[in-house]
Amino acid sequence: MTDWLDGWQRCGKPATLTRRFTFEGYAQTRAFLAALAQLSETLGRHPQNISFGTTYANITLEAENGADFSESEKQFAARIASLAEPRP
Amino acid sequence: MTDWLDGWQRCGKPATLTRRFTFEGYAQTRAFLAALAQLSETLGRHPQNISFGTTYANITLEAENGADFSESEKQFAARIASLAEPRP
Numbered sequence: 057m058t059d060w061l062d063g064w065q066r067c068g069k070p071a072t073l074t075r076r077f078t079f080e081g082y083a084q085t086r087a088f089l090a091a092l093a094q095l096s097e098t099l100g101r102h103p104q105n106i107s108f109g110t111t112y113a114n115i116t117l118e119a120e121n122g123a124d125f126s127e128s129e130k131q132f133a134a135r136i137a138s139l140a141e142p143r144p
Numbered sequence: 145m146t147d148w149l150d151g152w153q154r155c156g157k158p159a160t161l162t163r164r165f166t167f168e169g170y171a172q173t174r175a176f177l178a179a180l181a182q183l184s185e186t187l188g189r190h191p192q193n194i195s196f197g198t199t200y201a202n203i204t205l206e207a208e209n210g211a212d213f214s215e216s217e218k219q220f221a222a223r224i225a226s227l228a229e230p231r232p
Contacts, residue, residue, distance in 0.1 A: 082190065086181065092176065102170065107195035 070122035072104065073133055075115050077140040082110045084109055091114060091139045101132055152221055158210035160192065161221055163203050170198045177201060179227045189220055222232040 064073045079085045085108060092115075096102045104118040117133055119125050127134075152161040167173040175194060180203075184190045192206040205221055207213050213221075 102198055105195060105197045107193060109193045110190055 061133075063115075065135060071119040071125065073117040073125070075133075075137070076112060077115070078112045080111070081139075085109075085111060085113060087141055092136060095135060095139065099132060101128075103136070149218075150222075151225060152205075159207040159213065161205040161213065162202060163221075163225070164199045165203070167228075168199070172198075173199060173201060176228055180224060181229065183223060187220065189216075191224070 061073075064075045066073050077088060079088060089106070089108060092103075092106070092113075103115050105114075105116040107114040107116075115136060117125075117129065117136075119129060150162075152163045163226050165176060167176060177194070177196060180191075180194070180201075191203050193202075193204040195202040195204075203224060205213075205217065205224075207217060
């Protein structure tokens with residue numbers, strides 16, 4: 057079983073999850089951000105903050121209730137992570 | 145004459161320019177980021193970092209030579225700022 061928190065760092069009050077994704081180049085970074093924008097649009101849910109440069113993106117998610125992450129928030133984190141996985 | 149530095153905060157070594165742009169909503173923020181991505185593509189020049197949430201974007205530009213901003217870098221800053229101006 058995959059731990060939904062794998063790769064994410066949890067901290068703070070309000071509770072936040074942060075994770076840094078790195079990419080080979082700007083094209084890959086842009087592709088990840090475009091896919092994330094699409095996912096956010098679909099789910100009506102957006103990361104609290106996205107910070108990116110040419111080869112990385114740092115994603116911050118904040119728990120809506122400030123303390124605990126709901127199942128749908130955990131799924132959002134997992135789906136974001138899957139967007140960054142290399143395509144076969 | 146418009147001062148190219150208007151609205152940007154300059155600091156640090158290497159020299160950076162930072163500026164926070166705020167928007168009414170996510171749609172406006174996304175529109176700004178899309179326009180900036182297009183401009184970056186055209187110029188082959190990208191901000192060092194872009195950090196954004198639903199209603200803001202913080203832009204960081206870094207001087208290529210580490211100390212002074214070239215004319216084209218100043219123009220890039222001015223053009224980024226103009227992207228955030230409300231359309232008539």
